[in-house]
Amino acid sequence: MRARTTVSRIAALFAVLLVTGATAMAAGMSGSGRFDRPQQGFAPASTVLEAAAPEDVGLDPKPIREAERLLARMAESDYVDGHPLFAGAVGLLAHDGKVVDTFAVGSAVRYADGEGVELPADERVPMREDTIFDIASVTKLFTSIAVMQLVERGEVVLDRPVAAYLPEFGVNGKQDITVRQLLTHTSGLEPGLFLWRDWPDKQSRINAVLEVAPQHEPGTTYTYSDLNLITLGVLVERVTGDELDEVIAERITEPLGMKDTEFNPPAEKLDRIAATEFQEQPARGLVRGEVHDENAWSLGGVAGHAGLFSTARDLSVLGQALLNGGTYAGERILRPSTVLQLFTNYNSEFPDNSHGLGFELDQIWYMGGLTSPSTAGHTGYTGTSFVVDRQSRSIAVLLTNRVHPSRSWGSINPARQAWATGLARALAVEPKHGRRAWSSFVGDDSTATLTTPRLAPRGRGVTVTFDAFVNTEPSDVLTLEASVDHGRTWTTVPLRARGEGAPRGTVEGLSGTDHRAWWSVRATMPATDAVTLRWRFTTDGNYTARGVVVDGIRVNDARGTLLDGERQPQRFDAQGFVLTGR
Structure with a gap:
């Protein structure tokens, strides 16, 4: 669930972060370091991420440092009801092709059980800048890109019925649901099914998704649904003849050099992977190195809605590729015209649920100060968020293991907002008159x-x-x-x-x-x-x-x-x- 609650202590600390943005200085040519000079078009295709100090690109470092301090405070043992808001986090901020901050705090592994019993200090695993996270629903972006690659090749048509590619989908009133409606969550399908619990094997679970009847008339409502992306994952496999993990690897992550972004990460990377929940139903114990989402787990760890693992650095590369118009380090994954479709709102009839093709738009509850009608991104249930602001050519990635050890410990939306807003505050608004x-x-x-x-x-x-x-x-x-x-x-x-x-x-x-x-x-x-x-x-x-x-x-x-x-x-x-x- 996307909780939109506010904890008074979070609000108070967040206010400290906001005030520090007051000293942001103007900077640079072509709008670098500026919030009040929106960029037009894409960044140069040759832009490759490099590390730089905030000051080097005209940013005020104070709001960024305050955002770091707030994340550190949220990871402390007594932050909310006697426990942290999350065990640990890794955040990355980039602007104008420069990574201006990478910050790690807390623990990748901290708890021994679902009740919050802490491991001995020598058995805990600290967060590192290269810690690998289960990114949960941020996976949906990769599946959407894979679909759009097929659209570019003419192998899939957005406004053609899904049943043209998956005949078994065209039952129970779904014969006219289009690929576009799945990408924009306007298909009318319900949010999800308990595939892991109510069906015995992978094939029966896939069949259940393809055969389910819609809850609403297609095109009449917005309902965020995992079933939309599970279906699109199956569509990608059917059209290409390859497994979804192979398609995403060969067409997205390998060309972009995203070496730590993959489904079912190998055992040799386990020491770098953040733990998620201690699950009792199903009885999986402490989940680490396997996908947290029960339905993705029951589908073998590979699904269109969840299952990918990644790092903050890898996700920033994807963000820069989008800012560059679909290319990075000489490798093109999408055409510029296709990238524009990811950043274009197709849900004007549902104003609180702006959506490009697969990408959420204009969602202040996690995009914070970077929010705009053309700001794109997604969140993940495990505690992840990915924000790309085309107007300032900025990227904010926040990865936490907020479900470790329990999903019931609260919403991290204030952390998501604060991290993105820290970068927005660091960008200058130059006075209109005088100094x-x-x-x-x-x-x-x-x-x-x-x-x-x-x-x-x-x-x-x-x-x-x-x-x-x-x-x-x-x-x-x-x-x-x-x-x-x-x-x-x-x-x-x-x-x-x-x-x-x-x-x-x-x-x-x-x-x-x-x-x-x-x-x-x-x-x-x-x-x-x-x-x-x-x-x-x-x-x-x-x-x-x-x-x-x-x-x-x-x-x-x-x-x-x-x-x-x-x-x-x-x-x-x-x-x-x-x-x-x-």
């Missing part, structure tokens, strides 16, 4: 205010103009408020904004992650004897994107300027806002 601007990066369930002194207008009314860079969850809103009673009560002031992606007409607040551009904002108020203004940024209990920046504030009355924010920043009372510079 400094007011920025706010408060965390969940928080409020920041930027308040003027009491102003005494002369004449018929007041005009307020300012520039705003807003990158927030839609429910996290920047408003302008006015008070005529010394701040005892406040009234929202209607705004009109201009700029790329700006809301049309008059609005009461500014929010959203579907743009990365400055807006020019204007507000007018009727005459009053005295007025105090404040900019108020308020977040709800879940999900925080990069935040807001306010610049160029000017308050005018009929006779001239009452307040010039560029020249008089000291006149503002800032609570949760800080001045950031170039």
Whole structure:
């Protein structure tokens, strides 16, 4: 399940991470190091990942280091209800072809049983940067790429019925379900079946998937379903005549040099593999080196929905290949036009479930501050996430063994968000005017205010103009408020904004992650004897994107300027806002 709960202690620590982004510096040519200069097109096809310090590509290292500290805190024994949020983690951040951080913390193996009894210290296995993880549903991306390779070759047609390739699938009302609908989870199939429990062998389990009736009319709903990708895995095997693991190895991982990405990893790699759950049903004991997902395990460890193992480094190579338009180190796995289809939303009818062909899009619950309509990725139940932001040419990989020793120890979504947001905060937003601007990066369930002194207008009314860079969850809103009673009560002031992606007409607040551009904002108020203004940024209990920046504030009355924010920043009372510079 994709839990969307928030733990108060997580929110508090996450807020610390957000504030540190305030000192991000502007940088570089062609948008390198910049959040407010979205890239167009793909990175040069020759781009190969190299290690670099954040400062070398114009990034502020502080938000990244705070993200590291937060992950380390989450791995401590007393973090949540007397246990860590996860036993250990490996995170990798890359920007503009440079790996700017690889961080390992905690243990790959820590527990002896499902109750959380810890192994003696000398028997635990520490996390390493090259630790191999069961990436769970991130496997779905590889299966999707394998399907799209067949589409490129003309061997599969996206809008052709799946039954054209798998005749046994075309039963129980599924005769018109298309390959595209499986890739976008709009087939109407239910989330999953207990294949390992209710069917006796691999063939009967495959048959069960192919014969199941849809729960909904195909094309009418979005339902995330493992059955979609299991079916596509079988389709790949049927069309190619080879096993799925062979296809993915020969056509994806081997060309990209992903040496540690494979199904059923060999025994000689066991010392580098992170443990997952201590399973009692089925009675598997401590699972390590075998796939955690019970259905994939019952299918021999190879399935379209789960089963791959990988490292943070390997996944970053896949991410860079996508940013490069489908090629890496001279090896092409997809055409640029096909990669665009992975980053294009085909689920506009289901706005909370944006989806490319196999790739999730615009999911703030794990993409954090890197979220945008063209940001692609996926998560895995074992505690993994993979995020590729084309607009900033950035990659965030977080691999944890959060189900070790038990899947019931909580959601790691706050860790996923914090890791991606650490990179987003490290990217600069350059002030619109002068050398400094007011920025706010408060965390969940928080409020920041930027308040003027009491102003005494002369004449018929007041005009307020300012520039705003807003990158927030839609429910996290920047408003302008006015008070005529010394701040005892406040009234929202209607705004009109201009700029790329700006809301049309008059609005009461500014929010959203579907743009990365400055807006020019204007507000007018009727005459009053005295007025105090404040900019108020308020977040709800879940999900925080990069935040807001306010610049160029000017308050005018009929006779001239009452307040010039560029020249008089000291006149503002800032609570949760800080001045950031170039």
